[in-house]
Amino acid sequence: MSSTKSLIPPKLSVSGITGGAAAFAQLCDLYSKLPKGPLVESIPPTMPRLFGRYWYRYIRTSSPAPLLHIILGVGLMSYAIDYELHLKHHKNRPHH
Amino acid sequence: MAFLGFRRFPTPIIKPMWPFMISGPIILYLLHKIEKAGQSVPPFDTDPRNPRGMYRI
Amino acid sequence: MLCILNNPLEQFEIIKLLGIDAPLLPLIELPLTNLGLYLLIVLGVVISGLVISFIPARIGRDNSWLVTLESIYGFLVNLVDSQVAIAGHIYIPAIIALFSFILLCNLFGLIPYSYTVTAQFALTLGLSFTVLLGVTILGLQRHGVHFFSILVPAGTPLVLVPLLVVIEAISYLARAISLGVRLSANMISGHVLLKIISTFSWQFITGSILGVILGFLPVLFLTALYALELGVAILQAYVFVLLTASYLNDVLSLH
Numbered sequence: 445m446s447s448t449k450s451l452i453p454p455k456l457s458v459s460g461i462t463g464g465a466a467a468f469a470q471l472c473d474l475y476s477k478l479p480k481g482p483l484v485e486s487i488p489p490t491m492p493r494l495f496g497r498y499w500y501r502y503i504r505t506s507s508p509a510p511l512l513h514i515i516l517g518v519g520l521m522s523y524a525i526d527y528e529l530h531l532k533h534h535k536n537r538p539h540h
Numbered sequence: 541m542a543f544l545g546f547r548r549f550p551t552p553i554i555k556p557m558w559p560f561m562i563s564g565p566i567i568l569y570l571l572h573k574i575e576k577a578g579q580s581v582p583p584f585d586t587d588p589r590n591p592r593g594m595y596r597i
Numbered sequence: 598m599l600c601i602l603n604n605p606l607e608q609f610e611i612i613k614l615l616g617i618d619a620p621l622l623p624l625i626e627l628p629l630t631n632l633g634l635y636l637l638i639v640l641g642v643v644i645s646g647l648v649i650s651f652i653p654a655r656i657g658r659d660n661s662w663l664v665t666l667e668s669i670y671g672f673l674v675n676l677v678d679s680q681v682a683i684a685g686h687i688y689i690p691a692i693i694a695l696f697s698f699i700l701l702c703n704l705f706g707l708i709p710y711s712y713t714v715t716a717q718f719a720l721t722l723g724l725s726f727t728v729l730l731g732v733t734i735l736g737l738q739r740h741g742v743h744f745f746s747i748l749v750p751a752g753t754p755l756v757l758v759p760l761l762v763v764i765e766a767i768s769y770l771a772r773a774i775s776l777g778v779r780l781s782a783n784m785i786s787g788h789v790l791l792k793i794i795s796t797f798s799w800q801f802i803t804g805s806i807l808g809v810i811l812g813f814l815p816v817l818f819l820t821a822l823y824a825l826e827l828g829v830a831i832l833q834a835y836v837f838v839l840l841t842a843s844y845l846n847d848v849l850s851l852h
Binding site: 514530 | 607608612614631634638649662663664708709710
């Protein structure tokens with residue numbers, strides 16, 4: 445348990461390559477050597493039509509937009525549920 | 541096991557997880573017992589949010 | 598001015614959304630509550646996130662999703678390495694699953710109007726008791742009767758052994774409670790605070806012309822508080838996983 449305290453600020457690093465500017469350069473070098481194929485320009489025919497278009501726009505390009513879509517979708521759904529369950533009962537007046 | 545047809549990940553599942561597979565159902569059963577016990581205490585046994593209270597069982 | 602203050606604990610109510618009402622069979626209840634709905638959402642996001650991350654990799658192209666996943670993986674491998682060493686590497690998939698589950702539950706709770714699954718004591722205490730009971734079973738299987746030497750710290754004088762066994766046993770059992778209560782209490786306090794502050798801010802802004810002019814102040818404060826809660830959500834998931842790894846180490850190596 446004594447080693448727990450030394451860990452509390454999380455050490456964000458990849459195992460084996462820890463700390464230092466040289467290590468960071470090494471990490472950048474590792475990731476720059478990853479394969480960079482060309483962007484695929486057609487939707488694979490096995491994909492459903494609607495998902496295919498979404499895939500082509502956001503997932504193929506690995507954009508961060510799906511995160512925003514999830515947050516907006518869950519927020520809208522939560523508002524609808526919360527409106528039905530709580531909010532419409534106390535519009536402009538306290539609940540019970 | 542093949543992950544949705546992508547590639548095989550030969551990670552052991554039963555070997556590290558079996559103690560937790562035993563303890564999970566035990567704790568689930570105990571939680572269920574506690575929940576049922578809590579639902580039958582007087583102020584809450586006729587609460588409309590309580591499925592047992594709804595039917596006065 | 599009419600003061601409206603709703604119960605800030607109302608957001609943690611479990612409400613049945615869909616369900617089979619079986620009055621003839623009162624023991625069979627199969628409801629979908631709002632808690633279950635958000636658990637299903639978390640499950641769907643975890644699985645689809647993995648799939649999305651691997652699709653471009655499959656066609657020979659690196660992508661930021663996979664790099665993000667890899668850095669989370671590296672971070673957790675680092676954590677298990679420092680806590681349990683090489684013997685714990687077999688538990689890395691379980692640790693990653695636990696971390697991503699708690700992290701996503703915490704983060705989805707921070708979406709406005711949404712429901713915080715990890716604020717329920719039943720869920721977090723269930724998780725923590727499962728972890729501790731599983732770890733105890735593992736220790737008993739690994740070490741047999743020698744497992745109980747975890748209750749006696751090394752170098753204890755013989756006179757103090759009965760006292761220390763009692764104290765250590767209590768502290769060992771209290772771990773299960775503290776692990777779950779820590780997570781839930783942090784979530785509940787943060788969300789109640791956000792709810793109360795936002796209610797009062799809204800009262801202040803809509804109350805008078807002064808509120809309209811100075812309304813940005815409580816909103817700024819609320820934004821800062823929200824950022825703090827984001828930090829707490831990530832930190833609590835990390836602390837839960839860290840302590841799980843630490844308990845694993847305790848039973849695997851017996852000090």
